[in-house]
Amino acid sequence: MTGVRAPVAAPRRKPRQSRARHTSQALQEAFVRLLVEKGYAAITIREIVAVAGTGLGSFYEYFENKDDLARVCLHLRSKALLLDMRAAVAANAGRPWREIVDVVIEAQLDAHRAQPVAWGAHYLLERHLSSPEAYRKMYDRFVAEWVGVLDAAGDVKADGPKKKEAARVCQTIIYGLVAHTHLGTGGRPDLQALSRQLRDALGGYLATVA
Amino acid sequence: MTGVRAPVAAPRRKPRQSRARHTSQALQEAFVRLLVEKGYAAITIREIVAVAGTGLGSFYEYFENKDDLARVCLHLRSKALLLDMRAAVAANAGRPWREIVDVVIEAQLDAHRAQPVAWGAHYLLERHLSSPEAYRKMYDRFVAEWVGVLDAAGDVKADGPKKKEAARVCQTIIYGLVAHTHLGTGGRPDLQALSRQLRDALGGYLATVA
Amino acid sequence: MTGVRAPVAAPRRKPRQSRARHTSQALQEAFVRLLVEKGYAAITIREIVAVAGTGLGSFYEYFENKDDLARVCLHLRSKALLLDMRAAVAANAGRPWREIVDVVIEAQLDAHRAQPVAWGAHYLLERHLSSPEAYRKMYDRFVAEWVGVLDAAGDVKADGPKKKEAARVCQTIIYGLVAHTHLGTGGRPDLQALSRQLRDALGGYLATVA
Amino acid sequence: MTGVRAPVAAPRRKPRQSRARHTSQALQEAFVRLLVEKGYAAITIREIVAVAGTGLGSFYEYFENKDDLARVCLHLRSKALLLDMRAAVAANAGRPWREIVDVVIEAQLDAHRAQPVAWGAHYLLERHLSSPEAYRKMYDRFVAEWVGVLDAAGDVKADGPKKKEAARVCQTIIYGLVAHTHLGTGGRPDLQALSRQLRDALGGYLATVA
DNA sequence: CATGAATGAGTATTCATTCAT
DNA sequence: CATGAATGAATACTCATTCAT
Secondary structure: OOOOOOOOOOOOOOOOOOHHHHHHHHHHHHHHHHHHHHOHHHOOHHHHHHHHOOOHHHHHHHOOOHHHHHHHHHHHHHHHHHHHHHHHHHOOOOOOHHHHHHHHHHHHHHHHHHOHHHHHHHHHHHHHHOOHHHHHHHHHHHHHHHHHHHHHOOOOOOOHHHHHHHHHHHHHHHHHHHHHHHHHOOOOOOHHHHHHHHHHHHHHHHHHHO | OOOOOOOOOOOOOOHHHHHHHHHHHHHHHHHHHHHHHHOHHHOOHHHHHHHHOOOHHHHHHHOOOHHHHHHHHHHHHHHHHHHHHHHHHHOOOOOOHHHHHHHHHHHHHHHHHHOHHHHHHHHHHHHHHOOHHHHHHHHHHHHHHHHHHHHHOOOOOOOHHHHHHHHHHHHHHHHHHHHHHHHHOOOOOOHHHHHHHHHHHHHHHHHHHO | OOOOOOOOOOOOOOHHHHHHHHHHHHHHHHHHHHHHHHOHHHOOHHHHHHHHOOOHHHHHHHOOOHHHHHHHHHHHHHHHHHHHHHHHHHOOOOOOHHHHHHHHHHHHHHHHHHOHHHHHHHHHHHHHHOOHHHHHHHHHHHHHHHHHHHHHOOOOOOOHHHHHHHHHHHHHHHHHHHHHHHHHOOOOOOHHHHHHHHHHHHHHHHHHHO | OOOOOOOOOOOOOOOOOOHHHHHHHHHHHHHHHHHHHHOHHHOOHHHHHHHHOOOHHHHHHHOOOHHHHHHHHHHHHHHHHHHHHHHHHHOOOOOOHHHHHHHHHHHHHHHHHHOHHHHHHHHHHHHHHOOHHHHHHHHHHHHHHHHHHHHHOOOOOOOHHHHHHHHHHHHHHHHHHHHHHHHHOOOOOOHHHHHHHHHHHHHHHHHHHO
């Protein structure tokens, strides 16, 4: 130590666009690719930048560390799913719950159908990374979305607590089945069967508590 | 790893095992405690032995490394749960599925009721640690157990594939709800509500596909 | 480094130098400010340009690196002091040594009085930075100046070696007391007391060896 | 990030003796040797352990980092000097100040005579490393010692503030001359001349203010 | 002239693991 | 069987410096 710590504002800038977008994107893609190949713990920053084709320093220009990059990937993907779900619900508001749930199921499966491997990596990463807080936060976002789903249904008349519980259970069921299907099958999830199982499980549960 | 036994099979303890048993146990307990406090990645071997009150070298007398210790903890706990489940089913073979499922639910909840914090740590650990292979293996064991559950029911007559699918969905639902309840609530899971949710979800699903 | 001049020699400023002068000046001032706040080792180029409000690349337009900037700051300041000292001596040549020494003391203290904080930073920097060579070089310049001081006195008649030794001791005493006063007191040096101490110490020493 | 920060006591042990003493000693000696050879900033931890003949990890077993090691070296050496000084004064209490000052000068010079190169490194290191706080602290310790010197003299009767000022000036003079002699001459300080200069400077100053 | 995104050389530091006692 | 000092492989990360715009 040579001097006195003092209140000098620590500057930290984030690049804005174009080139930035490209580099950051490349790093994210490299990361996901490596994630599938060798698992989170085994990935080094040097590998990520090697695969991304950027310099080592560039990594730190865009992300704090490996966890930060992972969190960004996780967040972007689940946010997109959330939006898909919301859009599907909005387009079908007022219809009976059975139809709306079907619509939500299909919306989610469509998203997963497009990139099954990436989703596999996503669920893997999520299991590995989440602190309890991050886990809860993400979960709550989806539960809130499910409350919206039930609200949108024309034939659901449950009070607040009941509805929230049902939303939580629905989210747990769909998340469990979808995640398990993508985790348990190495890259070739049977989305046909998954669709049926989801309908049976969610339909059965909601029919019971409705 | 010699000297470690699942808590159900109580062997005659030879005097010389006594200290060994004690040390291994202490290490496991220290590990679980640290797991809850700071998360898997942040735990070092040095900390484990410090908390356990043993020497650094002793750790390596009992475990290969941190992962090994984690795997042992994970394995012992889930094996015990599996045995509880099996025993409950065996004692109620032939009864209708709704009753047997209730029995299974209660068996699992009893186990969780006894050590809610430890189970929270268990689910945390499992999320963090599992490689896809380990995950599948563990899952398959439980699915097989659920096939047994359905077999034991007097009123289930589904063919093999159908039955296996149902077993998988049941396992996913119960695992998802139980794990989420223990992860999402910081140490104070509402097992009352969980019990009801499980009955509704499993009952609803099975009623649908029965 | 072109465009930088010691404050005493005021050259005609060509328009095109204006911005350059400004940028270089801003960098120096930012550096000195940071030096006081957090110490040499902790300062990064990025911080300097952030505080100076210039671009990162601009730093390298004016300085080779951090050491270069430091050396420039150090050199400018001590050169100015040297010139002040010389001017004071020249204006009082021929008078008895006691008076001339008083004049030199006052000249130095005047310079320090004007910017006590900057001088604190200067001594800090000097301690940190100087290689033995740089240290010796700077010291020799001041010792030579002190030889001039003794030469200018009408009542000193010592031979070369004796005179050089006396000059060295004088420089060491004045440097030590002034530097210590600025280093040891956080920004509020008691220059009144320092003046008295310098007169006593230098006067006492020279009276002894005269 | 994988978990929750929590209040688990961070264990840090320090080896005690024998082997410990040896390793720590070797590291200190290697450091001093490198310090003379290439200067503080250029030294890497890897070099230190290479010269010391220990493993890389061992360095961190005994020191926090390079600064920590430097501080320890600095502290040990100046503490030893302080003790020498004190002992010399104690053995001559009551005698006139001129004699006691001579004794102190000789005590310090004896210490420096024994290891002129190491003392050169010491002054170099001190200049490089000291934060203002560390600087002040060390200085104050020596000033307090000088108060003791003046107290021990049979013929000094100054009041507190006056005495403290005189002590500070004496310390500054002796420190300045000794340090400069060791810094300015590459390893071959003329301690004969230094002794004379110290007597003249301290004697002259004290005679003036006495 | 000014800028700041990109770069990677260079090091500190951690922490699992060994093995002599 | 237990211990903990010694070890060094493995990596994260910083920050000076460049150069295309």
